[in-house]
Each structure stands twice: as structure tokens, then as C-alpha cells.
Amino acid sequence: MSYTIKDVAKQANVSTATVSRVLNGLSGYSKETEEKVLRAIKELGYMPNAFARGLVSNKSNTLGILFPEVSSQFSSKILRGVEEAAHELGSSVIVCNTASQGQRTMKYLELLSEKRVDGILFVSEKITEEYYKQLKSMKVPVVLVSTESYQYPLPFVKVDDKHAAFTATDYLVKMGHRKIGMIGGNIEDVIAGQPRVEGYKQALANHELSIKEENIKHSKGFSFKDGFNSFPDLIKSAPDLTAVFAASDSLALGAVSSAYRLGIKIPDQLSIIGYDNLPIAEMAIPPLTTVAQPLEQMGKVAAEMLFTMMSKGIIVESRIMPHSVVERESVKRI
Template sequence: MNITIKDIARVTNVSPATVSRVLNNVGGYNEATRKKVLQAAAELGYRRNESARSLVKNSSNLIGVIMPQVSTLFYGDIMTGIERAAHQSGYSIIISHSGNVGDKIPECIKLMAERKVDGLIIATVEINDEHLAMVQELRIPYLLLATRMPDRNVPYLKVNDFDAAYTATHHLIENGHEKIGLVGLSLTDRVAGTTRFEGYKRALEDNGLKFDPHLVKEGDYGFYSGQRAMQSYLQEKTELTAVFCVSDDVALGVISVAADHGIQIPDDLSVVGYDNTIIAEMSIPPLTSIDQPFMEMGEEGCSMVIDAIRHKQKIYSKIMPYTLVERRSVKQITHKIF
């Protein structure tokens, strides 16, 4: 038997219109009425017909999320935050993967159009003008999360990568390091790559240290990038005492090769990571890392999109705070180590 709003109204002696307002959280009733209606709905086993409701409201109650198809730990935290905010507001989430380098973004956007999502979040992947035009054709609120379009006025939510990279590098300099490597970034990535590179470089310059391009090892932000970089340092017999890694995954790659060659962290080499994922705590030794509040970013970003849907308001870009979490992977030195 399908329980309807009229059934709840009959049991509670409340008008169907008031029952509808309570169930849709619209307002216009007192707290006692709200509790009575919700209790009756639960006891009767009322289930809202979302399909019919969507037709009436011209709304799917869906938030679309597009993110890369890569196994990086922080994506779980981002999604936890997004889902928490969505469910608290009565929305559901549909996720589409853009491929490792964003090559499937057009397909993802087409899927979101077919599913008639009410809002869209594009997380950690860089989009181009073609993608942006497709998104704007949807005529729904959208937000870039942990990414941005540097040359376009597109709303985003992220940390300041330049400042965070500066902070990480400066921390190593404060501990006596002068030969500092930069590992794992892509210099063609204008979102996280060039900004972290510039932050690293500026920290060196501000402290009177000469920038050495041979200390920069590019990669794809992953574990194997860290391994390849460390192997390259060893093969080239590079003089350095510390490395700033652009992700915790990269840092673990560096540490694994260092361990294979009897290089102790931090006695022989200091390491700073980026993201402060769970592996930063699990690393041996525990890893000093830049903390990005991914769960809070997911929650805040989703809330921004939902507010824009409900109140038909513009989304404004926002910078989230970061912190340097100090653990045991950095040593204060007075001379070159290896």
C-alpha cells in the first residue's frame, strides 16, 4: 500500500498542504506540528516519490561530480564531504570519471546533461574553454573544486598552492637546508604544477638561495614519480639534503628508494609532502606535510552549489586555509648530508 500525504493528514488532523510543507522543509508551521507529521510519516512508512516530485519541481535533486579516474587517497575525503553536504540537504550524487588526464570530460558533461543534474562540481581536473562552454550550456550552478581556470572568471574552491609550496620550502630552509629538490609535479599543469613550482622558487630566492633547475624532477604526482626522481638524484650524484614533494604519494616513492639505498629519513635526507593524507601518518617516519582540508572542501563546495540552486545566486570563488603539519621527516642540519 502506498502511503500518501492525505493519509498522513488524516492521521494527524493536519491539512495536506501543511503536511507537504513539513515533508519538503518549506516552513510555515510550528515545531509541534513538524514533529507530529514526521512521526506519523515514519510510523506509516511514507516514502516520497522523488520522480514525481522532480517533475513537479523541474528538478532532479542530483548534484553531478566529475573527477579523474586515479587512485589517490584524498579523493575519498573529497567525496565524503560532498556526500555529507548533499544528503543533509536532500540531494543525491552522481559521479562520472574524466579519465586520468581529463580526456573523457566531454562524455562526462553529456552524461550530466542527460541526467538533468541540478548542479555540477568538477574536482581536481583542469578544464579547457571547450569544456567550459559545454558546462555553461547546461545553465546550472557549477564549481571547480581543488582546481581552477587561471585565465577565466570561473568559480572555484581551493587552497593557495603558491603560498602552500612557499611554506613547505621555507620550512626546510628554516631547518638549515639549502640544496632542496622539488619532486613529482607537471610543469604543464597550470593549476597545481606551475603554482607550486613558483612558490618553491620564490622561497629560495627570498632566502638568498640560488635556484638550480637540476633539482626539479617532473612527474604525475604519483608514487612512481617519486621513485624515478630519487633514482635520478642518485644516478646523477646530486648534492641535496631535502626534497619537497608535491604529494604524499610522491614522498613515499622518494622514501622507498631512499630505504633501498640505505639513506635514512630524516638523518640523511629530509622530506616534506603535500596533501596530508592518511599515508603521511603511516609513513616511516611519519611525514611532515601540507594539509589540504579535503573533506571540508568537499562539504563547503557542495553547500555552495546547493545554495546557488536554491536561492538562484551567483557562486563566488573561495580560498580554503592550509596548514603545515610537522612530524618526523625533517631534520635541522648545518651541512650537506649526501
């Protein structure tokens, strides 16, 4: 049997208005009355209608999160952190897969507006003027994750991509390598593509090593396929390399697979370091040395920032998260 708020009021011997105030955390009743209402709810197994409660409180108790590729290990780790924080704070999460180059971003932003979400997490995609106007019109807090905007005043949670790429390249130098190549993502990507190349070049410059453009291969993206296809071109143009920095774990593992096809042994003949520390990095053969982003923690911190903005109506400070090298077996000291 499905019970209504009237049944709860009758069971507790109070008015329906009092039950509504208890459900929505409003004032105007005694502790004794609250206990009576909660006891009646438990006895009847009453389930409040979330939409109806939202009409009263003007809150939907839902967050929207937009990913460019929701099925990736990168996205799943961030989502795990977001859902942990959301669950602790009594909210649900609506997940949107915007697809490559944000083909469906506007469609999902409009959907989230219709669903009256309380806040939005925008992951790993550039904020365009069109997106910003839509977000601003929704009048809800927004936090960027693994991306940032120099143009629009939106708080973010991310690793310093340039610094992390510097750390990866610097690690290879400290392992004795002097001829270091790079497989990067899309060079037009100002969020992750350009900064990671800049970090690689900065590390070489700091060690007074030559920077050669033929030692860098830019891909369309950061996928396994991109790494697999870029690696032969890199080795052809720079056959004397002893190490490669790949700007994502997927790129790195694509390169490892391509190296296997070419008969190049990792790390005996060539060392490779990745970027992200995805679960697959530990499963690879050989296990991949990589620069770790604390993706799950980034998701949790971003959600907590969003809840602070929602509850206090303030703009929070952006957060740069720490990165670190996770040593495994794909880099050899020479």
C-alpha cells in the same frame, strides 16, 4: 505493501494535490493540515518517488561531482566533506570517475545533464572550452574544487598552490637546509604543476639560495610511481642535496621508498617534505612531514557554496583555504 500518494490523501482526508504541496514544500494549506499529512505518511511508511517530486519541483535533489581519480585518498577526503554538507541539506551525490587526463569527462557531464542534477562540483582538473560549453548548456551552478580557471567565470575552492609550495621550501630552509631539490608533477599542469615549482623557486630566491634546474625533476603526474621513478634521477644529478620537497604526498612516499632501495636513510641522510597531508602520510615510515591542505573542509565549503548558488541564484565568491606544515619525522634539523 507499497502505498501511493492517493493512500496518503485518503488517510489524511485531504486531496492528492494537498499532499503533493506538502511534500514539495509549497504553500496553500494550514499547519493542522500539514501535520495530518505528515502523520499519515509516517503511519503508512509512504516513500515519495524522488523522480516524480523532481518533475513537480524541477529539482532532483542530487549533486554531481567529478574526480580524475575517485579511489585516491585525496578524492575520498574531499568527498567526505561534500557528502556531509549534502546530507545536512537533504541532497544526494552522484560520483563520477573521469580517469587520467579527463578521458571520460564529457561522457559524465552528458550523463549528469540527463540525470538533471541541481549542481556540479568539478575537482582537480583543468576546465577546457569543451567542458565549459557543456557546463554552461546545463544551466546549473558549478563550483571548482582544488582547481581554478583564469579564462572562465567559475567560483573555486582551493589552497594557494604557489604559496603552499613556498611554505614547504621555506620550512626546509628554516630547518637548516641549503641544498634543496624538488620532485614536481607535470610541468604543463598550470593548476598544480607550475605553481608549486614557482613557489619552490620563490622560497630559494627569498633566502638568496641558488636555483639549479638539475635540482628539479618533473614527473608525468603526482603518483607514488612517479616519485619512485624520479628520485634516482634527482639524486644522480644532484648527489649533494640534504632535503627534497615533493609536490604531493604520493610523490614523497615514492621517493622515500626509492631512497630505501638505494640505502639512503630518511631523515638521517636526506630530509623529505610532502604536500597534501593524506592519511597515508601519518602511516609512513618514517611518518611524513607535509604541507596540509584542508581537503575535507574544502569539500564541505564547496558544497555549501553550491547550495547557496542553487537556492539564491547568485554567484558566490571564490575561497582560498589555509594551509599549514604538519611536522612529523621525515625532516631533520641540521
